[in-house]
């Protein structure tokens with residue numbers, strides 16, 4: 162579903178060579194978990210996948226289309242590729258339901274009434290129906306993140322990218338968000354998740370990638386990733402986080 | 404004491420009543436308000452346009468010619484006195500027209516635009532970058548993201564300083580006498596040179612300006628409080 166070939170990213174402002182040749186293959190239904198030390202380029206990698214960052218070099222295919230081709234309609238690609246951010250990024254000027262309905266309606270994917278019915282169904286699924294008319298500032302972090310997940314789901318994406326979705330949550334709210342993500346995983350959604358939640362990685366991940374210094378150093382299913390790490394750097398990393 | 408009171412009343416009468424002089428102030432006030440109001444609207448349009456020109460970035464992340472033009476405009480306007488701008492417009496640029504009200508409106512509109520541009524730009528840039536990223540990540544275009552997400556939030560940042568800008572503009576129009584317009588300030592000056600009693604006309608005009616601005620300030624304060632309240636509802 163997603164093919165990445167020799168991806169490089171250098172930030173022109175700082176001349177910082179952040180991604181140094183990443184290649185990978187993600188097939189439909191996989192739950193990829195990306196882990197690695199801070200600054201290793203995990204966020205940058207994820208943001209290159211939906212072109213929030215422009216890769217400096219390399220190619221990315223999504224569903225058979227080369228999205229790094231300048232001719233590709235990036236906006237259309239993004240309608241099928243959701244993203245969930247560490248800082249939630251709910252639209253502060255809109256109510257919960259308007260947050261969820263905005264993109265499907267404005268992009269003419271659904272009529273207003275369809276979008277509303279769909280939003281209600283999704284809100285029910287995360288048990289937040291009573292918040293439909295609240296503004297983001299009235300919600301807890303966990304509620305915000307569940308709404309943010311629902312907002313991407315409303316577009317019916319084929320894959321969702323998560324960038325540390327639980328890292329800015331109070332500890333007691335991490336569980337409710339991970340629960341939603343587990344449900345999503347069980348429903349068959351293709352997911353790429355950057356996280357420090359090793360429990361989630363082990364339980365939900367189908368493949369775990371270890372990134373360090375802009376490269377994927379090692380990737381394996383959870384059992385061998387955790388049980389039998391090959392590289393010294395991963396062994397060191399695991400000894401710190403586990 | 405009685406004598407003093409009578410002399411004040413008499414000088415008040417000479418400044419405002421005799422020969423229907425209050426009409427001069429009123430006409431002057433009309434000019435002041437007309438020039439300020441239309442200049443503010445023009446300034447808002449020009450300033451918004453300039454702000455978006457200045458914020459435009461090319462595909463390679465570099466500044467566009469638009470942004471360079473906007474920068475030059477803002478630099479020149481902010482680097483020269485507005486009186487001089489008015490004189491240049493009246494005596495050099497618009498020599499074919501003697502419609503001083505229109506020329507004043509255009510001058511102050513162009514002038515205010517440079518300041519409004521900075522206000523709008525700051526207001527838009529103050530909206531968290533994550534808002535734009537979330538909009539774009541859902542597939543909304545740059546323009547849709549601006550329109551539905553960023554601008555509604557930026558307006559809240561922009562309104563209060565915009566009110567201040569209007570207050571400054573209202574006071575700055577006191578120089579339109581330079582091109583022959585009789586605004587409130589010049590009206591007061593005219594009366595005082597006729598009665599040889601500057602006190603009443605000048606203090607009177609000052610009180611009128613002050614009251615208008617006081618009312619505006621109070622309204623602005625209310626608006627600001629309302630906007631802030633809707634932030635954490």
Ligand SMILES: Nc1ncnc2c1ncn2[C@@H]1O[C@H](COP(=O)(O)OP(=O)(O)OP(=O)(O)O)[C@@H](O)[C@H]1O
Pocket residue numbers: 172174175177179197198199200201202203204205206
């Ligand atoms: N817009 C940018 N401009 C310049 N440098 C950047 C930019 N974004 C990220 N970087 C740099 O790229 C490197 C990798 O950042 P990235 O955010 O991808 O790391 P990360 O693995 O997600 O780290 P963390 O776990 O802290 O989120 C860092 O050194 C960072 O300073």
Ligand SMILES: [Mg+2]
Pocket residue numbers: 203204205324325
């Ligand atoms: Mg990161």
